[in-house]
Amino acid sequence: MTKEFALTVDRIKCDGRGLCAELLPEMIRLDEWGYPIIAAGPIPQHLIPLAQRAVEDCPVLALAFRRTERSKGG
Amino acid sequence: MSNSILWYTTRGAGAVTLVLLSAVVVMGILSALRVQSTGWPRFLTTGLHRNLALMTLVFLALHIVTAVIDPFTNLGWGAALIPFSSHYRTLWLGLGVVAFELLLAIVVTSLLRNLIGHYAWRAIHWLTYASWPIAVVHGFGTGTDAWSAWLIVVTAACIAAVGTAALYRMLTGSTDPLASPRTEFRAGVQRRELP
Numbered sequence: 562m563t564k565e566f567a568l569t570v571d572r573i574k575c576d577g578r579g580l581c582a583e584l585l586p587e588m589i590r591l592d593e594w595g596y597p598i599i600a601a602g603p604i605p606q607h608l609i610p611l612a613q614r615a616v617e618d619c620p621v622l623a624l625a626f627r628r629t630e631r632s633k634g635g
Numbered sequence: 636m637s638n639s640i641l642w643y644t645t646r647g648a649g650a651v652t653l654v655l656l657s658a659v660v661v662m663g664i665l666s667a668l669r670v671q672s673t674g675w676p677r678f679l680t681t682g683l684h685r686n687l688a689l690m691t692l693v694f695l696a697l698h699i700v701t702a703v704i705d706p707f708t709n710l711g712w713g714a715a716l717i718p719f720s721s722h723y724r725t726l727w728l729g730l731g732v733v734a735f736e737l738l739l740a741i742v743v744t745s746l747l748r749n750l751i752g753h754y755a756w757r758a759i760h761w762l763t764y765a766s767w768p769i770a771v772v773h774g775f776g777t778g779t780d781a782w783s784a785w786l787i788v789v790t791a792a793c794i795a796a797v798g799t800a801a802l803y804r805m806l807t808g809s810t811d812p813l814a815s816p817r818t819e820f821r822a823g824v825q826r827r828e829l830p
Contacts (some may be wrong), residue, residue, distance in 0.1 A: 576811045578669060580678045594812045602735065620666065622753045625777055 565603035566626045568612060574623035581624050586614040601628060641705040646779055648698035650786060653774055655691040656666035656738075659684060660767050663760075664800040669810045685745075692742060695735060727776030732767050737766035767797060 568588060570581075577595040586606055588600040604612045616624045650688040655695030662684035671677045702708065703715045703786060710728075714721035718736070744759045772796065811817065 579679060579811065580681060583678050596813075613695045618678055620681060622748065 565629050566600075566609065566612070567629050568616075569625050569627040570597055570599055571623045571625065572620050574622075575607050576621055580618050580620065581615040582587050584618060585611050588612070589615070597624075613630050641701045644705055645701040645705060647700055647766065648694045648701065648791050649774060650780070650789060652691055652694045653770065654771060654789060655687055656767060657692060657797050659688045659691055660763060660797050661800045662687060664797075664804050667810070668804060677828055688742060688745075692738075695738070696812035699735065725776045727773055734766045734770035734773055737762045737769070740760065741766065750778065764801075799808060 564627075568585075575596060577597075579591055579595050579597075581597050582589045582591045585608065588604065589597045592598055612626070616626060664675065666680040666684055669677060670680060688803065699715050703710050703712055708723045710721060710723060714723070714728065715732065718732040719725055721728045733803055741760055741762055743747050744756050748756045774790060775784075778786065781790075808814070
């Protein structure tokens with residue numbers, strides 16, 4: 562089993578500030594109203610520091626890590 | 636000579652703190668207004684707001700510590716921590732203590748934002764609008780340099796910057812791109828009667 566992290570956005574808290582898409586454009590883009598659309602699946606290892614920054618910088622605490630466990634090769 | 640170094644340091648650090656704190660307040664307002672341009676992304680406003688705030692605390696600590704250990708006023712730590720307990724310029728120094736403690740509450744809750752949640756954090760963050768003016772009044776009231784031309788210019792520039800930003804914020808409505816659909820939705824929900 563390996564632990565992996567995905568990004569998740571709380572749609573109630575999010576009010577479309579858009580900092581996350583600036584900090585992590587590799588995984589987050591904005592819809593036409595400025596709300597984030599997050600790439601599905603685990604965060605690639607090399608993007609984890611940037612993802613961390615995006616989570617910390619969200620002004621309304623709407624972005625979070627979600628831990629997902631999956632078996633190797635699964 | 637070493638005594639007057641402490642005294643000059645506390646005055647200088649106080650002035651620097653005022654400038655930094657005003658910049659922090661302006662950055663905070665700009666981030667709430669979602670200001671951005673091609674050369675100025677939104678995370679820059681937030682990053683400056685947070686890092687300048689921590690830098691403000693450093694100069695504020697210098698301002699307070701040098702004021703306390705300076706033998707001329709002989710303040711003691713009590714006067715620095717308990718508002719209006721100082722024998723020296725009781726009111727004006729007390730206002731400085733109040734501004735400092737409000738600021739401390741704002742910074743500590745910001746560092747613990749994940750624990751206390753967004754709404755509690757935000758409620759306490761509004762105290763900025765008390766802390767900053769109190770700090771300005773403290774500077775005018777007790778500042779040894781308060782009526783020297785250079786500090787009047789600096790203080791006036793700070794008041795103008797924060798005042799303009801705050802006024803602009805008051806006059807600007809919600810910056811949420813979905814503000815009007817949200818309001819409509821909430822009004823619709825409230826109109827429905829319980830079965």
